[in-house]
Amino acid sequence: MIGLGLLPLVVYLLVRDPLTLDDHMTDKLNNDVLKLERSYYAFLMDEQDRKCPICGHEVKSRYRFCPACGNELRTVCPACGELMEPNWKSCPHCGHKIDQVEGKGELV
Ligand SMILES: [Zn+2]
Ligand SMILES: [Zn+2]
Secondary structure, eight states: OHHHHHHHHHHHHHHHHHHHHHHHHHHHHHHHHHHHHHHHHHHHHOOSOEEOTTTOOEEOTTOSBOTTTOOBOOEEOTTTOOEEOTTOSBOTTTOOBOOOOSOTTOOO
């Protein structure tokens, strides 16, 4: 009898729990995305030495190409000739809009 009395509560918990879990998962995912974005922007702003994503050779942030493997680390603005990240959509130096033909460097 007591068990039957608890049944609605159990059903409620069973129905409710997945939703709660989903909320937690969503929050966690959002946090992860935020963290990823933060580290990504920190990476963009980073003026310290960093590593070539292809070969791991240490490269200066102002380098356009990796000196070890020739991998293109930066592109050059066609309007003003300043160095840019390959995935930037507009030049921070002159505001020139870049047409993204290829999805190179895109974060998915
Ligand atoms: Zn390299
Ligand atoms: Zn420019």
